[in-house]
Amino acid sequence: MDGNKRPSKPTSQEKKLKQNNDKPETIDDTIIPIKELTLYSVNWCILGKVVNKTQLKTFENSRNAGKYFSFVMADNTSEIKITAFGDQCDKYFDQIMEQKNYKIKYGTIKDTNKTYSTINHDYEININSSTVIVESPENITIVETNLAKLNSIPDHQIGTIVDVIGIIKYCEDANTITTKDNKTKTKRDITIMDDTATSITITLWEAEANNYNPIPSNIIMARKLRIISYQGLKLSTTAATTITINPQIPESDQLRNWYQQHNTNEPIQLSSALYQHSYLYKINYEEITKLANLTLTTNVIATITAILQSTFYNACPNTICKKKVEKPYCENCKANIIMQRKMVLTMKLTDATCSIYVKVFDEEIQKLLHINANDLEQLSLNDKNKYNLKINTIILTKWSFKIKSTINTYNETTSISNKIISLDEITSPTYIHNLKHQIDTLTKLTK
Numbered sequence: 045m046d047g048n049k050r051p052s053k054p055t056s057q058e059k060k061l062k063q064n065n066d067k068p069e070t071i072d073d074t075i076i077p078i079k080e081l082t083l084y085s086v087n088w089c090i091l092g093k094v095v096n097k098t099q100l101k102t103f104e105n106s107r108n109a110g111k112y113f114s115f116v117m118a119d120n121t122s123e124i125k126i127t128a129f130g131d132q133c134d135k136y137f138d139q140i141m142e143q144k145n146y147k148i149k150y151g152t153i154k155d156t157n158k159t160y161s162t163i164n165h166d167y168e169i170n171i172n173s174s175t176v177i178v179e180s181p182e183n184i185t186i187v188e189t190n191l192a193k194l195n196s197i198p199d200h201q202i203g204t205i206v207d208v209i210g211i212i213k214y215c216e217d218a219n220t221i222t223t224k225d226n227k228t229k230t231k232r233d234i235t236i237m238d239d240t241a242t243s244i245t246i247t248l249w250e251a252e253a254n255n256y257n258p259i260p261s262n263i264i265m266a267r268k269l270r271i272i273s274y275q276g277l278k279l280s281t282t283a284a285t286t287i288t289i290n291p292q293i294p295e296s297d298q299l300r301n302w303y304q305q306h307n308t309n310e311p312i313q314l315s316s317a318l319y320q321h322s323y324l325y326k327i328n329y330e331e332i333t334k335l336a337n338l339t340l341t342t343n344v345i346a347t348i349t350a351i352l353q354s355t356f357y358n359a360c361p362n363t364i365c366k367k368k369v370e371k372p373y374c375e376n377c378k379a380n381i382i383m384q385r386k387m388v389l390t391m392k393l394t395d396a397t398c399s400i401y402v403k404v405f406d407e408e409i410q411k412l413l414h415i416n417a418n419d420l421e422q423l424s425l426n427d428k429n430k431y432n433l434k435i436n437t438i439i440l441t442k443w444s445f446k447i448k449s450t451i452n453t454y455n456e457t458t459s460i461s462n463k464i465i466s467l468d469e470i471t472s473p474t475y476i477h478n479l480k481h482q483i484d485t486l487t488k489l490t491k
């Protein structure tokens with residue numbers, strides 16, 4: 045077939061390209077950066093290095109059967125996936141080789157399916173009958189990594205593929221979970237932080253979860269992670285992810301220096317809620333029912349605008365149990381206990397979008413009011429004025445809340461029940477950092 049002609053073919057086309065630059069029917073020499081290729085590009089020609097090529101694969105469905113292969117071409121701006129089907133495989137499968145450079149002109153540009161693609165480009169190319177591919181002798185530098193700062197993660201769409209580098213702050217043990225389709229998978233969550241004082245969780249899956257035992261304060265560089273939204277913004281490994289621990293690159297030194305300075309001095313308290321906060325209006329039936337476990341966890345910054353009710357009760361002192369009890373015996377623990385007085389408040393939270401009612405429990409109330417259940421109950425029974433004064437100290441104060449929302453059905457009426465899982469003071473360094481990030485984002489939008 046084409047095999048014998050192959051070595052001479054690119055050279056002749058290459059010459060034609062240089063000599064007949066003015067004639068429209070030949071390859072246009074104007075190369076556009078791969079990053080700039082869009083659905084609206086006309087007469088485009090890209091030049092890049094093939095960094096990855098698949099085997100020839102076959103597919104079969106009810107309507108037809110066929111073969112295809114794909115390759116990834118990179119230049120110094122980006123990378124793109126190119127796929128050939130059927131006859132085009134015969135034409136190009138042998139011609140395209142990894143580490144060689146090609147010029148490609150014409151082809152069908154289509155949207156990338158971000159759910160599956162690990163290539164960081166909004167579009168990909170299908171080779172069609174008018175596609176022209178010629179080998180090019182040019183020396184090409186390609187993007188090796190495109191390290192994203194962690195504070196820029198919220199600026200990307202969910203599903204985007206990113207490369208990151210960070211200091212490992214926390215590391216969970218690997219554990220096995222059962223997926224919805226009844227498969228078992230190993231996962232391990234690690235939390236990293238970079239010199240923007242932002243932290244994010246990376247979920248390592250399968251081989252990555254087993255193969256790496258990340259040690260806190262080590263540096264991790266991970267390429268081709270996907271941005272996901274699961275209980276906040278996170279990064280997740282993909283089939284294409286590569287991980288390097290303590291990479292020998294200038295960014296590592298930079299990060300280590302930054303970390304030493306900021307860790308010995310006053311460590312910047314990271315609250316992921318500040319960076320990945322949502323809004324109260326997002327707590328609704330539609331959002332909750334989308335989730336398999338019907339439980340929505342939301343991080344918000346909101347103001348306490350009213351306290352509606354306080355209730356006091358006895359509970360099991362066992363910190364794992366904490367069950368409500370009526371007598372000094374816990375059915376759950378099957379043990380005699382010393383009952384502990386606990387409290388629960390119903391309060392109204394408000395942000396720029398709306399208000400909701402939430403329940404807040406004992407430990408979190410102590411963080412808010414600096415008073416225990418016994419003392420607050422005494423005030424509520426004996427000195428209503430003092431009780432109100434105490435309660436009012438938190439009205440119109442702003443906090444960072446983590447709220448768990450579920451749907452309750454009782455007597456055929458459904459309602460959303462919101463509980464506060466944790467709350468944090470908005471400390472000034474993080475608050476200022478968060479504001480700076482919001483300003484940066486807004487500045488980018490106005491440019």
Ligand SMILES: [Zn+2]
Pocket residue numbers: 360361362365366367374375376377378
């Ligand atoms: Zn108990």
